[in-house]
Amino acid sequence: MKEINNKLRHNRQVLQRASPEGKTTLRREVLQLAGFDFRHFTHLYRTRQGNTYHFCYDYGYLLLEDEKVLIVNWQPYMDKSEIR
Template sequence: MKHKRCENCEKDLVGRTDKKFCDAYCKSAYHYKKSIDEAPSFYNKVDNQLKKNRRILKHYNKAGKATVRTTILLEDGFDPNFFTHYWKNAKGQVYLFVYEYGFLKTVERDNEKYVLVIWQDYMSNE
């Protein structure tokens, strides 16, 4: 009789005939190694960038409104092409949002900057 082996550590398996791993640790380790070896999916790339953008916007906007030079955000890994939604104010300015953290690109004294805001309830009504 041929013994099946654990797909992670290759020890002989005991128990059910359809068993693939000797324990939960081996199962987890196998799938972790597999995920590292595979190229990240498009979904994962987008999701990771959204999380990074949110983390960066949150870091620089502790007071609820802030202005930060574009270069500072970009150096931290911020990518303005990844956002979840937008809001247009009465002046016609379009704020892009990453969940509850918004940003608006502006130019002040020949310096590109982002005005950072936090989503407010009144923004839902317009």
């Protein structure tokens, strides 16, 4: 359990460092080189358009085409009912 928590916290830190302003698009490789583990996340958020964001606490990411990733912060409009 402690090991998983450490991985989740590390993932959050990587996302935070990569996106200090709260919304950034970058290549997936940048996160991988920083030690990000795409297998570990705290929850999912699905939009009405069908996009699925993976969150590590309050930072999330959406996998895009061409090996890119959109990083976002949790926003108040992200209604809890959309979490799965």
